[in-house]
Amino acid sequence: MKTEELDPKDLETFLEFLSFPSVSTDGEFEKDVDACADWLVNRLQAMGLEVEKHATRGHPIVVARNPHKKGRPTVMLYGHYDVQPVDPLELWKTPPFEPSVIDGVVYARGATDNKGQLLAHLLGIEKTLAEEGELPVNAILLFEGEEEIGSPNLDPFLAAHASELACDVVAVSDTGMVGRGIPTFTYGLRGIACLEVSVSGPKVDLHSGIYGGAVANPATVVAELAAGLHDAGGRVAVDGFYDAVQDLAGWEREQWAGLPDGDAATLKETGVPALFGEEGCNSYERRWARPTAELNGIGGGYQGEGSKTVIPREAMLKLSFRLVPDQDPESILELVSRHLKKYCPEGVRMVIAPGHHGKAYLTDPFSAYGKAAQQALRETFSAEPVMIREGGSIPIVQSFKDTLGVDTLLLGLGLPDCMAHAPNENFPLENFEAGMRLNRHLFRALAGVGAE
Amino acid sequence: MKTEELDPKDLETFLEFLSFPSVSTDGEFEKDVDACADWLVNRLQAMGLEVEKHATRGHPIVVARNPHKKGRPTVMLYGHYDVQPVDPLELWKTPPFEPSVIDGVVYARGATDNKGQLLAHLLGIEKTLAEEGELPVNAILLFEGEEEIGSPNLDPFLAAHASELACDVVAVSDTGMVGRGIPTFTYGLRGIACLEVSVSGPKVDLHSGIYGGAVANPATVVAELAAGLHDAGGRVAVDGFYDAVQDLAGWEREQWAGLPDGDAATLKETGVPALFGEEGCNSYERRWARPTAELNGIGGGYQGEGSKTVIPREAMLKLSFRLVPDQDPESILELVSRHLKKYCPEGVRMVIAPGHHGKAYLTDPFSAYGKAAQQALRETFSAEPVMIREGGSIPIVQSFKDTLGVDTLLLGLGLPDCMAHAPNENFPLENFEAGMRLNRHLFRALAGVGAE
Numbered sequence: 001m002k003t004e005e006l007d008p009k010d011l012e013t014f015l016e017f018l019s020f021p022s023v024s025t026d027g028e029f030e031k032d033v034d035a036c037a038d039w040l041v042n043r044l045q046a047m048g049l050e051v052e053k054h055a056t057r058g059h060p061i062v063v064a065r066n067p068h069k070k071g072r073p074t075v076m077l078y079g080h081y082d083v084q085p086v087d088p089l090e091l092w093k094t095p096p097f098e099p100s101v102i103d104g105v106v107y108a109r110g111a112t113d114n115k116g117q118l119l120a121h122l123l124g125i126e127k128t129l130a131e132e133g134e135l136p137v138n139a140i141l142l143f144e145g146e147e148e149i150g151s152p153n154l155d156p157f158l159a160a161h162a163s164e165l166a167c168d169v170v171a172v173s174d175t176g177m178v179g180r181g182i183p184t185f186t187y188g189l190r191g192i193a194c195l196e197v198s199v200s201g202p203k204v205d206l207h208s209g210i211y212g213g214a215v216a217n218p219a220t221v222v223a224e225l226a227a228g229l230h231d232a233g234g235r236v237a238v239d240g241f242y243d244a245v246q247d248l249a250g251w252e253r254e255q256w257a258g259l260p261d262g263d264a265a266t267l268k269e270t271g272v273p274a275l276f277g278e279e280g281c282n283s284y285e286r287r288w289a290r291p292t293a294e295l296n297g298i299g300g301g302y303q304g305e306g307s308k309t310v311i312p313r314e315a316m317l318k319l320s321f322r323l324v325p326d327q328d329p330e331s332i333l334e335l336v337s338r339h340l341k342k343y344c345p346e347g348v349r350m351v352i353a354p355g356h357h358g359k360a361y362l363t364d365p366f367s368a369y370g371k372a373a374q375q376a377l378r379e380t381f382s383a384e385p386v387m388i389r390e391g392g393s394i395p396i397v398q399s400f401k402d403t404l405g406v407d408t409l410l411l412g413l414g415l416p417d418c419m420a421h422a423p424n425e426n427f428p429l430e431n432f433e434a435g436m437r438l439n440r441h442l443f444r445a446l447a448g449v450g451a452e
Numbered sequence: 453m454k455t456e457e458l459d460p461k462d463l464e465t466f467l468e469f470l471s472f473p474s475v476s477t478d479g480e481f482e483k484d485v486d487a488c489a490d491w492l493v494n495r496l497q498a499m500g501l502e503v504e505k506h507a508t509r510g511h512p513i514v515v516a517r518n519p520h521k522k523g524r525p526t527v528m529l530y531g532h533y534d535v536q537p538v539d540p541l542e543l544w545k546t547p548p549f550e551p552s553v554i555d556g557v558v559y560a561r562g563a564t565d566n567k568g569q570l571l572a573h574l575l576g577i578e579k580t581l582a583e584e585g586e587l588p589v590n591a592i593l594l595f596e597g598e599e600e601i602g603s604p605n606l607d608p609f610l611a612a613h614a615s616e617l618a619c620d621v622v623a624v625s626d627t628g629m630v631g632r633g634i635p636t637f638t639y640g641l642r643g644i645a646c647l648e649v650s651v652s653g654p655k656v657d658l659h660s661g662i663y664g665g666a667v668a669n670p671a672t673v674v675a676e677l678a679a680g681l682h683d684a685g686g687r688v689a690v691d692g693f694y695d696a697v698q699d700l701a702g703w704e705r706e707q708w709a710g711l712p713d714g715d716a717a718t719l720k721e722t723g724v725p726a727l728f729g730e731e732g733c734n735s736y737e738r739r740w741a742r743p744t745a746e747l748n749g750i751g752g753g754y755q756g757e758g759s760k761t762v763i764p765r766e767a768m769l770k771l772s773f774r775l776v777p778d779q780d781p782e783s784i785l786e787l788v789s790r791h792l793k794k795y796c797p798e799g800v801r802m803v804i805a806p807g808h809h810g811k812a813y814l815t816d817p818f819s820a821y822g823k824a825a826q827q828a829l830r831e832t833f834s835a836e837p838v839m840i841r842e843g844g845s846i847p848i849v850q851s852f853k854d855t856l857g858v859d860t861l862l863l864g865l866g867l868p869d870c871m872a873h874a875p876n877e878n879f880p881l882e883n884f885e886a887g888m889r890l891n892r893h894l895f896r897a898l899a900g901v902g903a904e
Contacts, residue, residue, distance in 0.1 A: 025758040026758075027757075087754075149759070190661060192661070202722040203722065208774070211718065211739060212744040213729050213730065215724045216724065220682070222750070223674070223676075224682075226671070226676075230672070230676075272654050273801060276666065287666045294761070297754040299750065299751050307748065308749070391664060422656040422762075423656055
């Protein structure tokens with residue numbers, strides 16, 4: 001089946017799914033997130049699956065299943081229907097929630113992360129059911145609406161429904177391929193720990209002429225705190241930060257040496273004028289196997305046109321730390337908080353708000369399910385799969401391990417230039433179509449392994 | 453004459469003047485600014501002065517004069533009838549353009565900056581004319597409507613009318629008194645140099661999981677650049693920054709040692725939890741006699757609610773440097789630009805945009821006019837005047853020096869808690885009344901010195 005053979009109905013379904021502005025982080029879109037969940041519920045019911053929409057303290061979780069039979073492996077397919085915010089909106093070439101198809105690529109917020117990948121599996125299941133009347137595995141479909149805000153309600157949900165959700169393995173397509181047509185099995189993810197810092201000083205914005213030089217400037221303080229997180233060699237300067245970090249295994253180095261040039265890819269994909277990062281590491285190591293301290297947002301004072309000579313009364317930082325085995329997120333947040341308190345001057349008040357966090361994840365790519373997944377990738381793409389880690393964090397993968405006791409197979413369909421989280425996010429229809437086939441190959445291969 | 457003896461007519465005139473919402477920065481108030489200028493014109497004509505209203509590219513400049521006579525000094529009195537915007541409006545306890553008198557204090561936008569101080573002089577002149585039939589000096593009254601937006605049309609106006617505006621000295625009441633009842637002569641002001649820095653790296657916002665650790669983060673870069681502007685002792689860390697800085701003279705240290713506690717005043721007025729600044733200096737030195745590097749704005753990445761794990765494509769800084777004698781603004785901007793370029797990493801692109809700038813100002817308080825001004829303050833307040841500098845910049849003072857070749861006598865009537873530029877701006881009637889008397893004493897004292 002070639003891209004041009006994509007069923008127009010499937011494309012129509014995809015564009016419909018993408019048109020919901022299901023931005024989970026912004027209360028303004030609460031109804032849209034809910035409407036998107038309802039759309040999924042209707043879709044799943046129409047496929048003849050048993051569906052439940054579960055309310056949470058936040059956005060709903062949708063669970064569907066086929067009739068389960070003894071002796072078949074139970075496979076949970078996870079995806080998320082929420083999306084990142086769209087700003088900066090002015091950099092989008094097409095409206096983010098009015099999907100456009102240009103040269104075989106769909107442009108919209110959520111196209112790759114994660115609606116396109118989720119829906120490809122869902123339509124793959126639909127096709128199998130239509131053609132074969134049943135699936136070869138016991139399937140549980142779990143779709144949440146809070147992945148982009150750290151899945152705050154998923155853990156309690158998994159714990160509360162552990163027996164209904166019991167399964168042998170989880171499959172997720174929410175990662176990337178290292179290049180077009182290169183099937184990619186991801187066996188590791190970085191963890192994450194988020195932190196917000198607010199610094200306030202004077203009771204109101206001050207005239208920087210009248211008081212400048214005699215009071216600590218909150219904007220300068222946050223800049224200094226942010227700057228103090230790294231040393232001159234690009235390493236995180238927080239005491240104890242690297243204590244639990246594990247080195248790469250020999251087979252990993254070998255695998256990664258065979259990948260397309262990661263430094264060149266990083267330069268090309270990002271457009272930066274030069275690479276940067278921890279000394280002695282290449283780009284794949286920096287992106288997948290080394291921990292980071294990243295400033296996601298900084299703000300204080302006047303940011304409009306022209307000048308306004310104020311000392312702002314407050315300023316803030318949004319920080320996230322990407323973690324690798326065996327760093328513990330809570331310990332890292334504690335170390336960072338201690339570091340910030342140590343370096344915060346007494347002329348201001350600081351409030352530290354730890355945010356969402358999750359451990360790094362590693363699974364054994366040589367397990368029976370791991371090999372089956374690679375077989376499915378091989379059949380789908382007619383090429384030998386590569387084994388990589390990824391730099392992003394999918395905390396739920398750790399949740400599945402902790403709560404349900406199962407590993408997760410990460411079978412990404414995104415490409416490096418799919419612009420997840422950025423303006424002009426997109427998903428090639430060729431990958432959308434491959435995703436449908438991947439689902440059929442995957443379920444067959446897992447059925448071959450059987451229940452654990 | 454005591455406050456309670458304030459002529460009700462003068463109070464009525466004051467409240468009338470304050471009721472014009474003459475906000476110069478907002479086009480919405482253009483007619484109100486103009487109406488306020490007309491009100492001044494009428495007032496000045498009624499006093500028997502010769503008045504001209506000059507249109508500019510912005511708001512009008514009003515010039516008035518008495519019949520000039522040979523042998524008398526020509527004194528230009530400067531003031532501005534425009535006011536700052538009122539936001540945040542919700543913090544005002546009384547409507548900003550419906551002046552309220554509470555316990556002998558007038559609350560309204562412009563009460564102290566500058567309508568109250570301007571009008572006190574004007575009514576002082578009116579009284580002298582009414583009682584003595586003429587003024588003891590050749591007076592030029594110059595009132596502009598664009599001070600709060602940087603007086604963009606004043607320099608060209610001064611240049612175009614230099615011969616008509618020729619004078620021996622300028623007097624301005626638009627500064628502050630160090631405390632209630634303490635007559636204050638301001639002989640120095642800091643200069644200013646502004647600079648904006650933009651840093652960009654990746655072509656779009658990046659996912660901080662996917663690329664974090666392998667590319668320079670523009671938000672981190674601006675934070676590091678901002679942090680690098682100071683050393684651990686609170687001094688500006690730019691090479692050569694202090695080369696031209698002049699130490700305080702012995703008499704200045706003596707004068708300032710006799711002032712009310714500046715550290716306590718700074719803490720009280722700003723509400724900061726602790727003082728901060730260059731080691732070895734007290735608050736007055738830090739605010740009036742030491743140069744600064746102040747971060748007026750910093751911004752990059754996600755600043756909204758919740759978290760967004762991006763590496764932003766760009767980030768920015770708005771910097772201003774307060775300058776002291778003999779720092780040259782253009783040289784300082786050059787030194788700072790060199791410093792920023794030196795420390796900017798190669799993984800980003802940086803654009804530096806120098807902004808507006810002006811030299812620091814110092815006049816000799818022991819000149820004949822300076823002594824006369826202090827004599828007027830002494831007589832008005834029945835107390836020995838103090839001699840201070842101020843930390844802010846009043847570019848027009850430098851303009852008078854450059855274009856008309858004359859010094860400016862800064863005889864402030866505002867108090868530290870008059871809330872200029874802030875909600876609940878106010879002016880005590882006791883200062884309003886003192887201002888009228890100050891004008892009479894000042895003109896008499898300057899007449900005693902004669903023309904230069």
